[in-house]
Amino acid sequence: MGRLKQKLITEFADGNTKIITPKNCQSVEMYFNSEKMAKTIGKMAEKTPDVSETVNGILVKKGFTYQIMAPEDLHVFSQLSTGNITQRISIPFSGAFGVIKHRLEQIYESVESGTDEESGSPTLHVHELVTVKQESDRHISLQWSADPISDMVSDSVVALVLNISREVPKVIVEAEDLKSEEENRKKAEKVIYALLVSLFGDVKLGENGKLIVSVDGNVAELDKQSGDVESENEGLKERVRTAFRRIQSAVSPIPHPAS
Template sequence: MNGLAALLNMQVHYISFSAHADYAQMSTFLKELMPLDIVLVHGEANELMRLTQKLFTEFPDGNTRIMNPKNCESVEKYFTLEKMEKTIGRLAEKTLDVGDSVSGILVKKGFTYQIMAPDDLHVFSQLSTGTVTQRITIPFSGAFGKHISLQWSSEPISDMVSDPIVALVLNISREVPKIVVKEEVDNGKLVISVDDNVAHLDKESGDVESEHDGL
């Protein structure tokens, strides 16, 4: 305290500290990674601008995008991910060649994709397959029940076929004669009315007896 010099038994080194890393440390780190995008945040505006210009000289090829957004300024980044699907169960038992087609059910769970046979769905997942059966009743004057019922398992091809069949039945019902059962007699014949013309129909042979020549 009297102004005399004291012996210092240690060494002092000065280490640059700029936020979290100095330029030399960060530059080495970026050159090892060679990222496609560099976003500079959390720093004084002028210093970050100088750092941005310096990094442009370090990556002159233009393949690296260097951004220095302001506070609350959004930065958009588009990621392209490769999706890989794995076949499991029965589909995985067969070795496929390049160009072969695989038909199955694609199941996505989290970030994994699996292709499996419909019968294996309940084995490798908590799901199960089901069948939707459609049934439609169409008025039809030519049938004794006064209607026709169509039933099919719902799928694209079956639905496509059923539409013209329904249209055909509706068109036929306008053209066929109206048949009404009047009574059933003991000899196995039915007394029917065809467009108000009475006739006798044998249920076994299909023969029709009527005074009307058209029947």
């Protein structure tokens, strides 16, 4: 090894070369200069940055050289090119398009209404990042250019629309329940009136929705809401009250027993 060392020293006598012959199992520490320099080119080089100023651009490595350039200069100073990815998704939605706008305005500050130039369908622009379009009565579409912020906004819009879709059936069911309850109440009133007519004969509708029952010149007024009966004839009064209570219990739905 000594002869090899002398030979190498002779060969590289003019260079800045150090030749070390460590012993077996002896550690050797070598230091390398890790300083790297990058040059700005194109639009990035038009302005000299101030001290501690942050420079934003694309770092491109060519061999052992580094260059910082603007994204729009990438295709000029390299063989690379940039591109935009436009994403589009369709979501089933059969509710009113105005509901989506109302919900979006509660979350985002900038929600602008518009109209699609090709189809004439209504659109919503959320912070000029995501476009919500009503494609038909059964679905809507979302379109945006892929980037971290737009992706986050689009995810929140999708979650909002799906949440509205889950709420709409509940609203419809509640409305149907109210409608059916009103219909049942009207049917019950008709049945009560018909049964009272079959029992007492002369039954008419009086003021404030009260029923006027006339029997042999005696008159009784029946309040359908409270069941109160007013009459000078105590016998007729008790008969009408008892009949109404029994009819009402017969036409009213049987309560479901608590489990």
